[in-house]
Amino acid sequence: MDATEGLEISQGESFIDVKSFFESAPPLKNSDSITQKVKEFIYQNSQFSGNAKSVGVVCVTSGGTTVPLEQRCVRYIDNFSSGHRGAASTEYFVKSGYAVIFVHRRGSCQPYCRYLPEDSFLEFFEVLNDSEIQVCHPHATVVKKAIKEYHSAVNGGFLLKLPFTTIFEYLQIIQVVATSLSCLGPRGMFYLAAAVSDFYVPWESMAKHKIQSAAGPLDMRLTQVPKMLRILRTDWAPSAFCVSFKLETDSEILLQKAESALRKYQMHVVVANELATYKREVIAVTLDGKISIRKQSEDADVEDQLIKLLVEKHNNYIECCGMGEIIT
Numbered sequence: 267m268d269a270t271e272g273l274e275i276s277q278g279e280s281f282i283d284v285k286s287f288f289e290s291a292p293p294l295k296n297s298d299s300i301t302q303k304v305k306e307f308i309y310q311n312s313q314f315s316g317n318a319k320s321v322g323v324v325c326v327t328s329g330g331t332t333v334p335l336e337q338r339c340v341r342y343i344d345n346f347s348s349g350h351r352g353a354a355s356t357e358y359f360v361k362s363g364y365a366v367i368f369v370h371r372r373g374s375c376q377p378y379c380r381y382l383p384e385d386s387f388l389e390f391f392e393v394l395n396d397s398e399i400q401v402c403h404p405h406a407t408v409v410k411k412a413i414k415e416y417h418s419a420v421n422g423g424f425l426l427k428l429p430f431t432t433i434f435e436y437l438q439i440i441q442v443v444a445t446s447l448s449c450l451g452p453r454g455m456f457y458l459a460a461a462v463s464d465f466y467v468p469w470e471s472m473a474k475h476k477i478q479s480a481a482g483p484l485d486m487r488l489t490q491v492p493k494m495l496r497i498l499r500t501d502w503a504p505s506a507f508c509v510s511f512k513l514e515t516d517s518e519i520l521l522q523k524a525e526s527a528l529r530k531y532q533m534h535v536v537v538a539n540e541l542a543t544y545k546r547e548v549i550a551v552t553l554d555g556k557i558s559i560r561k562q563s564e565d566a567d568v569e570d571q572l573i574k575l576l577v578e579k580h581n582n583y584i585e586c587c588g589m590g591e592i593i594t
């Protein structure tokens with residue numbers, strides 16, 4: 267696929283930025299196989315009436331993108347995100363009957379693995395004899411649940427995982443998913459929880475080899491990453507339901523920035539969250555108003571309530587689109 271395919275947008279300036287971003291990006295590895303997997307997954311989940319397999323297909327993005335500083339990359343700029351929100355949300359979407367394309371940062375938190383230990387994995391197992399191991403008793407319940415739910419999602423064809431590391435890979439994958447998902451019209455959804463770099467080093471101006479410290483202090487000019495949300499809405503998947511996230515550290519500007527993103531990029535929902543409290547509270551900002559969602563108990567996930575709300579809003583959207591109402 268041509269990297270700039272589907273970019274017939276009117277805003278000249280954005281078009282040029284996007285075109286030059288894709289033209290200069292290193293080509294996505296396994297692009298053909300990713301495109302084929304995405305198309306097959308969407309096709310298999312596109313029968314929505316009668317014995318519907320899924321109620322819709324949602325692309326969940328998760329984890330932070332990196333910005334390489336060298337073509338043979340030793341150093342990079344990273345973005346804050348563990349991937350926990352995307353992984354938890356994926357589980358709740360699958361539970362609600364959605365098929366999920368999970369576009370995630372390599373090595374970040376994965377669906378159904380959130381309760382497994384990161385650093386003491388081996389403590390979960392004990393050796394019985396030369397050929398058998400078993401999960402130690404206190405952990406058996408949580409591991410059994412994780413294995414069952416994971417296999418049911420993957421074998422049932424409800425979960426497709428696509429990894430990325432760099433901003434280049436991320437945006438190329440989003441383009442593939444978005445242009446493929448557009449065939450589902452309003453039944454397609456984007457849930458963009460990944461922390462995406464705002465600035466990058468264009469490939470052609472990037473140092474080829476490891477930057478040397480002997481040359482003294484480093485001066486580097488970063489270019490703004492083109493705003494893909496706008497293109498996603500206007501060109502790639504114009505009928506899909508779009509939820510983006512806004513993270514800020516200053517509570518004074520959070521809602522104002524979320525409202526501005528809602529209007530500027532024509533999002534259906536912007537989920538506003540503050541770094542200090544994002545695990546227990548988020549605010550869903552829509553054109554109809556704001557809804558604050560808090561964790562219901564210490565063991566609960568804020569994503570549980572959030573996904574319930576979004577599923578309801580998505581259903582209303584599908585209904586209104588079916589009735590010929592134009593919803594922006």
Ligand code: PAZ
Pocket residue numbers: 328329346347348349350351352458459460461462511512513514539544
């Ligand atoms: O991945 P995580 O659970 O550690 O964090 C989630 C989050 C805070 C990255 C996400 O909720 C979010 O706000 N993403 C968008 C970040 C941004 O404004 O770029």
